Amino acid sequence: MNAMPLLLALLVQTPCSGEGAFECWLSRGLESVAAEKLEDAEHAFRKAFELEPDRGEALNDLAQVLADLGRDAEAEPFFKQVVSLKDPLRPFYRRNYGDFLSARGRWEDAARQYRAALDERPADYQTHESLAALLSEHSPEALPEYLHFLLNRGQAVWAGEVALVRLQEEPTEEYLALLAEARAGQTIPPDQLFPPPVVEVLGKLNGEGARELLALGEGARDPSAFSWWAERPGPRKAFRSLARAFGDSRRQAGWKASAGDYYRLAVLLTPDEPDLVSFRRMLDLPSATDDPRALDRLALWNERVLGRSRPERSEVYRYRHDLGLHYAALGKWQECRCPTSGIYQLERAVHLADVAGPPDGDPPFDARIYIRLAELYLAAGRPDAAAQALQQLGQAYEDQGLQTESDILSISVPHDVSKGSEPGTLSPADILGDPPVPLRDFTTEPPRPPR
Numbered sequence: 001m002n003a004m005p006l007l008l009a010l011l012v013q014t015p016c017s018g019e020g021a022f023e024c025w026l027s028r029g030l031e032s033v034a035a036e037k038l039e040d041a042e043h044a045f046r047k048a049f050e051l052e053p054d055r056g057e058a059l060n061d062l063a064q065v066l067a068d069l070g071r072d073a074e075a076e077p078f079f080k081q082v083v084s085l086k087d088p089l090r091p092f093y094r095r096n097y098g099d100f101l102s103a104r105g106r107w108e109d110a111a112r113q114y115r116a117a118l119d120e121r122p123a124d125y126q127t128h129e130s131l132a133a134l135l136s137e138h139s140p141e142a143l144p145e146y147l148h149f150l151l152n153r154g155q156a157v158w159a160g161e162v163a164l165v166r167l168q169e170e171p172t173e174e175y176l177a178l179l180a181e182a183r184a185g186q187t188i189p190p191d192q193l194f195p196p197p198v199v200e201v202l203g204k205l206n207g208e209g210a211r212e213l214l215a216l217g218e219g220a221r222d223p224s225a226f227s228w229w230a231e232r233p234g235p236r237k238a239f240r241s242l243a244r245a246f247g248d249s250r251r252q253a254g255w256k257a258s259a260g261d262y263y264r265l266a267v268l269l270t271p272d273e274p275d276l277v278s279f280r281r282m283l284d285l286p287s288a289t290d291d292p293r294a295l296d297r298l299a300l301w302n303e304r305v306l307g308r309s310r311p312e313r314s315e316v317y318r319y320r321h322d323l324g325l326h327y328a329a330l331g332k333w334q335e336c337r338c339p340t341s342g343i344y345q346l347e348r349a350v351h352l353a354d355v356a357g358p359p360d361g362d363p364p365f366d367a368r369i370y371i372r373l374a375e376l377y378l379a380a381g382r383p384d385a386a387a388q389a390l391q392q393l394g395q396a397y398e399d400q401g402l403q404t405e406s407d408i409l410s411i412s413v414p415h416d417v418s419k420g421s422e423p424g425t426l427s428p429a430d431i432l433g434d435p436p437v438p439l440r441d442f443t444t445e446p447p448r449p450p451r
Contacts, residue, residue, distance in 0.1 A: 016047065026057055029041045029065070045058055045065055048061075056089055060082045060092075063075045091117040094120070099130065111134050115131060122154065125158070154185070156182045160185075163182055171207065179198070180242045186245075189249065190252070190253035216239075216242070236269065240269060243263075248281070257287070263285075272308070273308075276302065289330065299339045303339040314356075317363055320349040321366065324349050325368060327345060328346065350373060353365070
């Protein structure tokens, strides 16, 4: 005779009591479920619920067993109660409630529970699969928004898988852009920019956009070869992200010339808007110093495009910050009012510095733009402008809540600094080199140009 039913019967007859009664009843309920004794499981879970009615484990397990018994009207209030709790396991409970609703044909309610679960736990692949299947069957028009949701939460692989399937069923511009954006968010081997399944699907699609993606993966980097993507604002952003990601992959592998070509393609794709992020990536490459004229031409290109578009102020600040420091490190101070001058870029970075966040923020506050600007002014024989830049730094420190740094700077800068007689007589590095107390270290040298 099998001893398991007898053991369960004895356990059910023996009540749980004392300090561990709640856990005891839960354990008995789970044992009864495993033995397919659902009525006994219901009894045990109800006992646990009576002891602690706000514990998620008891509510979820009781709801599940009532649903398995076919008593949906009794089960649902417990599902609703458990997903209202502030519980670390709530995403799991939401998924269970979603499964309950989906099995009963209430797909819209189920989709809401799955989406709420993913909001709280974006890495739950089982919930993602359930939600993607529901939307594909019942509401395919809602899938693109869901894929953007996944991309914003770092689930580019999942988004790419769904986009690839949808492209085979519904080859639209939107899914093609989503595929490009999803690929850009993944780890990309430098020698296989598109994996074979993506190449196969793109090869079967009859359209310019797909052909241009294949050309990008095969190494084409002439901006004129990608007019389909360049002419469409939404897809254009995804394409630039992809070109930049291909460049990042090549750069990390040490293929810097090829990486620079991909970044340049992203920068020059269209004159309708700049790609300041890709340009900043170029500053890390040897070509930025090996071929300064090429960098200058791109800086002039950016300036023209900036005049016709309205990028985020913080994005423009990062661009001018990085390019200004790069030119300063090269000694390209230039007194001309032109974009290829360190003074030009750093003056505008200082003007935009109010968008910078705290020292560890994004974009971060960085005192170097004031220090380097002061040094460039001195090289140009303008000590008065150098003094003003340092005074602006003192105010910037104060605005950042760094009052000690502001006070130290105010007593370190000579009052008659504007009367300097010879270029180079004032050294910001000297002024800040031996303060009475340690300054926060925002005056270190910018990264040296790559060799």
